[in-house]
Amino acid sequence: MALGLTIGAIELGLYFFISHQLRKKWKQFGEMDALTYYWLAMTVLTLIWECAFVLNYSNVVDDSEALIQHGEHVWTNQYDFSYVLPWKLSTIFYSEYGAYADQEYMLRNNDWSRVIESTHAIFCGLFAYLALHHKVKYKNTDKYLIMLSISMGSQLMNSLLYMANYFNELGYPSSVNYCSDEFPCGFALLHRPFMYVNIFWTCMPLYVIVKELKN
Secondary structure, eight states: OOOHHHHHHHHHHHHHHHHHHHHHHHHHHHHOOOOHOOOHHHHHHHHHHHHHHHHHHHHHHHHHHHHHTTTTTTTSSSEOEEEEEEHHHHHHHHHHHHHHHHHHGTTTTTHHHHHHHHEEEEEEEEHHHHHHHHHIIEEEEEEHHHHHHHHHHHHHHHHHHHHHHHHHHHTOOOOTTTOOOOSSGGGTTTTSSSGGGGHHHHHHHHHHHHHHOOO
């Protein structure tokens, strides 16, 4: 058994270790800009998380409701080490996000969160994998760039649309994400710190696109 925070740290450690080993094994990965390579690898990992979220949505909702009911957070709850597996970690990751960041992720009668995650999985995660695949197997720069452009362009647009919608919801009393005493947001969302994870899914694809344009 380990704290959720420890489980998350182990998962990220394994991601960096495996990604690094693959970069050493295939020289084509080593030729890539490091941040571009590792972000594409992270986007592929996110694909696994997102598929697990969509397929296990009911369990995520149950876990989110339990966290709120008991005033708990996954970071300080205990889990067995099998939760290091990405498809299991996804459940607790999204339950925390649904409970304390975006409560549309815990609505049973609303498909918005599953639309966001499934479209990201298809257009960002799948094409990130295809970009890496073409880089190694076919050594085809043109096809690699096409796949990378689809993945990162879609990711940037997905993130911008998602965050614009979220910020609009903060001002609507009818929204579950309305900034209220029951679900406070604070200055710059400081009371919803898990939302800050979206900075990476906005800034990193922008970095990759600009980097490739300069090459």
